[in-house]
Amino acid sequence: MTVLSPRPDLWTLDPDVLHLNHGSYGAVPRRTQEVMAGLRTEMDANPMVWFRTVADRLTASRLALAAFLETDPAGFALVPNASAGVTVALQTLPIAAGSRIVLTDHAYGAVRYAAERFAERYGAEVVNVGIPLEADDRTVVALIADQLDNAAVLIVDQITSGTAKVFPVEALVAAAHDRGVPVVVDGAHAPALIDAPAAAGADFWTGNFHKWPAAPRATAGLVVAERWRSASMPLIVSWSEYDERMPERFDMQGTYDYAPWIAAPESLRVLAELDWPARRPQLTALVEEGARVLAKALGTGVADVAHPPATMRLVELPSSVDLSGGDALKIRVSRELKAEITFTGFEDRKFIRLSAHAYNSLADYEKLSEGLPRLLA
Ligand SMILES: Cc1ncc(COP(=O)(O)O)c(C=O)c1O
Structure with a gap:
């Protein structure tokens, strides 16, 4: 070797x-920074021309990022970060009054806040499942599966932030789906650390390209299972509001700096060189x-x-x-x-x-x- x-x-x-x-x-x-700087120079040389070209460039970038994740591009949207991905998922899923939003005591703090916001809005309850640090995969699945009665959603990390632990996402998705519970996978750390990280078939999976793939910050992805695609809406209401295509609906977010999303594939080329x-x-x-x-x-x-x-x-x-x-x-x-x-x-x-x-x-x-x-x- x-x-x-x-x-x-x-x-x-x-x-x-x-x-x-x-x-x-x-x-x-450095190379990605240079590509991004070049894009911004182009933008400020003629903003009118730049914004006319953005849609096609975003499509190219989206396809490259979806290919990196080995996921179906028809269900892959660009979002600014994993927090946004989780928020989109929670605003899409039906959460009935009296139901439960289940997560674990390893969940990322801001994701917990999102669960609390939606629980408060719909009169649901946030359930925090305790998972010992040393718990093996079988124990993790058993502890979580035990708490899924009347759950509107299970939110689970793929790689936890504070405890740097990999959760058995595939088995958790299977256990939740057996009980009719939709799953949101917080894969913030997963791209480049786990191959095909969205392959477990979660209802929603989100992950950051600005962590391990070293893409420009504010570049993240949201993978949406087919049954939720038509209902999934970006956080910013803009001109693509009535676009029936799910990924394209997330592309245009008003007047926004699209350079990081467009430059991100350069970091994938750096990973290949590495x-x-x-x-x-x-x-x-x-x-x-x-x-x-x-x-x-x-x-x-x-x-x-x-x-x-x-x-x-x-x-x-x-x-x-x-x-x-x-x-x-x-x-x-x-x-x-x-x-x-x-x-x-x-x-x-x-x-x-x-x-x-x-x-x-x-x-x-x-x-x-x-x-x-x-x-x-
Ligand atoms: C597990 C996990 N979820 C969510 C996030 C939030 O990511 P962002 O700040 O990019 O939205 C992080 C960030 O470190 C994280 O580690």
């Missing part, structure tokens, strides 16, 4: 900073080794989440570390160690969530491990 070299040269990231949190906001490669199918397992080995090095330095361990994603790991923090100051500790690490990391928590445990992308090397994790124990002491 060829060992692929790290490629920080493809990015414009500050070389004096340890970038170990790709999972939050991604990082856009030999992504071969690189991803190497990034898995890298993040595992990096997490081991950091855990050893901190005198803790790497959390057992049963089924971790390809490129993220949780390193346990010493129990003495105080995270009650919000972002204060993260800001200290950023300023004093020139390192970007994120802290997460679950139940009463606290973690650092480490990421690995093609610009990282083991030296990044080693350097963090040299400085962090002293800063946390």
Whole structure:
């Protein structure tokens, strides 16, 4: 097996900073930034001409992104982010008064807020299923399936954010559909980490291209099962309101910066150049080794989440570390160690969530491990 070299040269990231949190906001490669800048220059050379060409360019981009997900382009729409995808799903599904919106205690905070907004609107109840961090796939399915009576919808993560755990989405969709319950899959982290991530047949699947595929921010996808396509409407009411074609209806969102959506396929070409199918397992080995090095330095361990994603790991923090100051500790690490990391928590445990992308090397994790124990002491 060829060992692929790290490629920080493809990015414009500050070389004096340890970038170990790709999972939050991604990082856009230089080439994609250049394509996007070129598009914006074109837009401002003649806005009238630009906006006449946008529809065809969006179609091309949509088809490329749908092909990357290996999903039917007829059910694939562009949305600004996973939060928007979940909101579209919840505004489309019928939610009866007295019914239940079921999610887990690993759900992303903003997705929980969306569930609460729609529960309040329709007089439904939000049900929070507790899933132990170490739960295996069978346990996850059993715990969730047990809570699906009278459910209007199950919202489930494909890869959780705070706990970096892969959920068995295919089995969960099957269990929910057996009980007649529609499923929304929050696949915010799934593109480029899980192949054909929307293949499980959920009613709605949404995922971000601006995370692991390193596309420009505000580029996400929504995959809608055939039965919901005619009822699915974009969040912004615009000129495509009466377009009967589902994906096209989501394209035109008024006067808007479409450059990120149009430039996104350039990042897919960068992934191809990075030999992504071969690189991803190497990034898995890298993040595992990096997490081991950091855990050893901190005198803790790497959390057992049963089924971790390809490129993220949780390193346990010493129990003495105080995270009650919000972002204060993260800001200290950023300023004093020139390192970007994120802290997460679950139940009463606290973690650092480490990421690995093609610009990282083991030296990044080693350097963090040299400085962090002293800063946390
Ligand atoms: C699991 C999960 N869901 C939803 C989101 C929201 O994504 P966005 O902020 O792009 O809407 C995130 C973002 O990190 C996430 O990790």
